[in-house]
Amino acid sequence: MTSTAPTDTDPAVAEQTRRVLLAAPRGYCAGVDRAVVTVEKALDLYGPPVYVRKQIVHNKHVVATLEKRGAIFVDETYEVPEGATVIFSAHGIAPEVRDQARELSLKTIDATCPLVTKVHREARRFASDEYDILLIGHEGHEEVIGTAGEAPDNIVLVQSPEHADTVQVRHPDKLVWLSQTTLSVDETMETVRRLKQRFPKLQDPPSDDICYATQNRQLAVKQMAPRTDLMIVVGSRNSSNSVRLVEVALEHGARAGHLVDYADEIEECWLDGVTTVGVTSGASVPEVLVRDVLGYLAERGYGEVETITAAEESLLFALPTELRRELKARGQGDSGKIQHDAGSLH
Numbered sequence: 001m002t003s004t005a006p007t008d009t010d011p012a013v014a015e016q017t018r019r020v021l022l023a024a025p026r027g028y029c030a031g032v033d034r035a036v037v038t039v040e041k042a043l044d045l046y047g048p049p050v051y052v053r054k055q056i057v058h059n060k061h062v063v064a065t066l067e068k069r070g071a072i073f074v075d076e077t078y079e080v081p082e083g084a085t086v087i088f089s090a091h092g093i094a095p096e097v098r099d100q101a102r103e104l105s106l107k108t109i110d111a112t113c114p115l116v117t118k119v120h121r122e123a124r125r126f127a128s129d130e131y132d133i134l135l136i137g138h139e140g141h142e143e144v145i146g147t148a149g150e151a152p153d154n155i156v157l158v159q160s161p162e163h164a165d166t167v168q169v170r171h172p173d174k175l176v177w178l179s180q181t182t183l184s185v186d187e188t189m190e191t192v193r194r195l196k197q198r199f200p201k202l203q204d205p206p207s208d209d210i211c212y213a214t215q216n217r218q219l220a221v222k223q224m225a226p227r228t229d230l231m232i233v234v235g236s237r238n239s240s241n242s243v244r245l246v247e248v249a250l251e252h253g254a255r256a257g258h259l260v261d262y263a264d265e266i267e268e269c270w271l272d273g274v275t276t277v278g279v280t281s282g283a284s285v286p287e288v289l290v291r292d293v294l295g296y297l298a299e300r301g302y303g304e305v306e307t308i309t310a311a312e313e314s315l316l317f318a319l320p321t322e323l324r325r326e327l328k329a330r331g332q333g334d335s336g337k338i339q340h341d342a343g344s345l346h
């Protein structure tokens with residue numbers, strides 16, 4: 001007798017059971033939203049070109065879109081013509097960058113995320129109290145360069161749990177740790193645990209340095225990963241928090257994980273034998289790019305989408321003071337509240 005019962009390998013059944021788990025929260029955090037709107041408003045106010053030191057946020061699409069509107073991204077302050085307007089990126093700057101801008105008589109707008117500024121304040125305060133500061137972070141990342149620049153004589157970088165076993169300090173009795181805002185929460189805690197084994201008097205920061213957005217996006221991925229065959233993280237390779245999301249997914253049970261800037265980077269073979277695809281995006285990623293990925297997956301039978309909500313977010317930051325002052329002077333509102341123009345970046 002021939003059985004007509006459907007099997008797991010039946011294409012029709014596979015089609016029915018394919019689905020997407022969609023992370024919430026995902027995408028833009030308050031600091032990125034503020035930084036992107038800052039560039040948009042500056043372009044509206046002053047007209048192009050407006051100079052931006054470093055990528056305003058670490059996302060290819062955002063940078064390319066703002067470039068089309070007239071933003072010019074430079075690596076160093078001296079590349080900006082004397083007297084022009086320059087915006088400092090969300091990752092923050094070292095004090096010497098501010099000095100260079102003053103020497104060139106640049107008009108500056110500081111889009112440093114307030115949560116990065118908070119870490120800078122902590123670094124300055126502990127340095128002035130003569131602490132040695134162990135800064136957990138990745139060498140060469142713009143945020144780390146900026147924070148380390150606040151207290152270069154007191155800060156020692158710790159790059160990994162393994163590095164915690166060998167790092168040297170001057171004053172083990174007067175020691176505090178701080179961190180980059182976009183690290184893996186679990187790996188950072190492991191680094192701290194190992195540091196405390198060597199330096200029992202190591203003090204914790206006054207509050208979390210890993211920001212709410214990084215933590216919430218990792219939390220959602222941890223909840224989804226065990227149910228996920230493939231995790232697709234939308235984000236750029238130089239985006240620390242996006243790269244961490246792939247790592248967190250793999251550590252928590254996803255069978256595979258990939259980072260893509262755009263839907264067309266997804267390779268068909270990644271979907272072989274995959275029933276459940278997890279989708280999320282880094283804190284610098286506009287939602288339009290996630291929608292493109294969902295569209296790509298829907299066309300391949302992954303049309304059913306279940307949202308996994310790990311946290312609710314409602315934080316908004318006011319625009320930088322310099323911009324608010326200018327907007328007020330021109331009668332264009334003084335609340336500092338972020339109002340989005342219709343466009344693909346939001």
Ligand code: SF4
Nearest residue numbers: 029031032113181211
């Ligand atoms: S990821 Fe966190 S620290 Fe970085 S811009 Fe967003 S809110 Fe600020």
